[in-house]
Amino acid sequence: xxxxxxxxxxxxxxxxxxxxxxxxxxxxxxxxxxxxxxxxxxxxxxxxxxxxxxxxxxxxxxxxxxxxxxxxxxxxxxxxxxxxxxxxxxxxxxxxxxxxxxxxxxxxxxxxxxxxxxxxxxxxxxxxxxxxxxxxxxxxxxxxxxxxxxxxxxxxxxxx
Ligand SMILES: [Zn+2]
Ligand SMILES: [Zn+2]
Numbered sequence: 236x237x238x239x240x241x242x243x244x245x246x247x248x249x250x251x252x253x254x255x256x257x258x259x260x261x262x263x264x265x266x267x268x269x270x271x272x273x274x275x276x277x278x279x280x281x282x283x284x285x286x287x288x289x290x291x292x293x294x295x296x297x298x299x300x301x302x303x304x305x306x307x308x309x310x311x312x313x314x315x316x317x318x319x320x321x322x323x324x325x326x327x328x329x330x331x332x333x334x335x336x337x338x339x340x341x342x343x344x345x346x347x348x349x350x351x352x353x354x355x356x357x358x359x360x361x362x363x364x365x366x367x368x369x370x371x372x373x374x375x376x377x378x379x380x381x382x383x384x385x386x387x388x389x390x391x392x393x394x395x
Contacts, residue, residue: 248277249291253315261309262291262316273312291315292322304328348372 264275275287348369
């Protein structure tokens with residue numbers, strides 16, 4: 236685990252991995268970057284997170300309120316400039332990132348259900364929410380449910 240005293244002060248470790256971008260003002264993280272999330276990684280440190288932008292925020296601004304995530308106002312995931320970071324709720328962060336919008340749009344643009352049945356008017360179950368339900372799949376699920384219930388009734392002598 237290493238001795239705490241042997242660690243470099245966080246600011247020094249942060250500074251050594253930051254490359255300021257003069258046009259945007261972003262502080263680009265030149266340390267390791269998570270391939271999946273695109274966020275900079277600082278590794279083990281005195282702060283609550285190994286994520287570089289979170290550690291940076293805590294270092295320069297103070298503790299992040301519990302339950303909040305750090306939003307990149309500049310939309311540059313590897314940026315750790317505290318002026319570009321803002322604690323928000325997870326939901327708000329996703330909305331800002333357009334995640335929900337994109338997912339909803341993608342769903343609406345689909346022409347087939349997950350099993351590949353065509354979404355045509357005759358193959359849609361009416362639904363109040365506006366989401367499209369494939370009639371073939373819906374029926375298959377209903378049949379499976381009914382036969383499962385039949386087996387249960389038989390096994391347990393319900394209603395016999
Ligand atoms: Zn930035
Ligand atoms: Zn289907």
